[in-house]
Amino acid sequence: MTELPTQALGVVAHGAGDLRVEPFERPEPKPDEAVVEIVYGGICGSDLHYWQHGAAGESILKAPMLLGHEVVGRVAAAAADGNGPQAGTAVAVHPATPGEGDGARYPQDRPNLSPGCTYLGSAARFPHTEGAFARYINLPARMLRELPAGLPLRRAALVEPASVAWHAVSRAGDVKGKRVLVIGAGPIGALIVAVLRSVGAAEIVAVDMHDKPLEIAREVGATRTLHATDAEAIVAVDADVCFESSGNYRGLASAVRGATRGGRVVMVGLLPSGEQPALVSLAITRELELVGSFRFNDEIDDVIAALADGSLQADPVITHEYGAEDALEAFGMARDSASSGKVLLRFGDAE
Template structure:
């Protein structure tokens, strides 16, 4: 049997390779992948051969947003049985023996690995393949009512859930989300799930703005600086990862408000209106990946309280990965693009 995978070899060199049958360790199960969500980091490896400081030095199976079904249980008896549908938590927290970090926050472990990442050598191979061997601690059985296509959003939804949580309790508060790509839309959904009184979302493009409005948010053109400055939001989630987005996030926050920095800015120095942040006594807090929120996200997806309807705009056969990646790179025409590995 072939085991076809989506593999980045270098910038602009994305291939469908046969990587052979997975050989699991005793604590690993083999999962038949159903769906894989295309993330911004996957696009960076495809376009640039690097995602930030993570540079391709060997072929890398991409993918960390995954759902599938266990087809071979772990030999040590841990984890789900054959036939169990699962979502995948892609983090392996690990310290480096030198750098201190709060152990109750596994997303901050300094030497962690993440599926589909070139941060370390050898690279941490991802899950964009027909079958993958994964540690059973990564596998979360799906509750009744949660289908595999929706479950592929568990990982990016957990990123958004963590970001909203970084602001504390948002119930009854006005929340602004700067940038309405897939993560931004999920942040809108999470803020509403958590009881925000009002959510305002910005974006440059009509499609993401319309998807934000479908969630129940008010949408603004990201270029409307006057309207953004008049928001006086209690909480602002900066999801664009751009310098203009950072400026808008600070402008949108009320005095004494909180700005959560979710979108990853470029390495090194960036320009920001810090004088405004100082005189308004804003709280600026980072948000990186997620930790224990994954189980809550899976349950919220299952019971329907987290509204993600319409965020997946394209489902593309994995064999057409290059087309799927090009579609995902056009944020004016797509939101979350998902690869289908089971022929659906």
């Protein structure tokens, strides 16, 4: 067996405005860890926040941290304890590690809400949880999901964000045959549109500030698109279910206004911490249900199957691909929401 390198090119956030592509030292894997050769990594909004602000919400960088949690690749060396996929297996990654934390109560069947849950590439705790934007990375075997033969790794790079979207749609209840409004057509919003189409929503109206995201939304299943400034048209949608995926309080206001009486608003976009303006009186008088949606649980398995069998059509969400050595340029493109959808970093060979 060829010895694997212990040093690999990684994408590391050192602080606000300080993103570096530099060697990342990989430690000896623990018995339950496989070594994964990362092929693709998708740049997430949280990665952009760590780069731009040195923080993502209340998760503040206190030390340099390897970014990245939307990754796919191949097992280079299986876990020594014999668990998980064997070497050569193509895999996606479930980046969460549920944990009891401070012992606060949570529904046991919803581990995404566990108070001690950690996520790859997160500064929520210190020491930080290192991410996976490196050519070779050690990952617990339990995080790995074997990919079906025939599912291209480039498409599989959408597994993690599509799982976030799938979970959000599940929080809406039965949407088959319903009219749905999606506020914010960035990568998560576009993937929500794609999931909605796959589960039979009758009408899907996507809203955004920019033309490119709206174009992508139409390609993946939106039956109609609106500009975010067209307030009257948004109100007129009168949607059974609304998804707020812009992460902006104005988007939440649009979702509340666009919902029908007795409708449901699923809040997916993470608004800044602290108090936010909200149309609470309108939500009360219309008896709207405001529902949060955070990450995902086992939906990842359904997403992998749907991407493999073609029932979830999401390829247009990927708009750009860069070599990992060009991560700074890639992050700049990902920040430009008017010009890009999901931007991928390529660490290894796709074939």
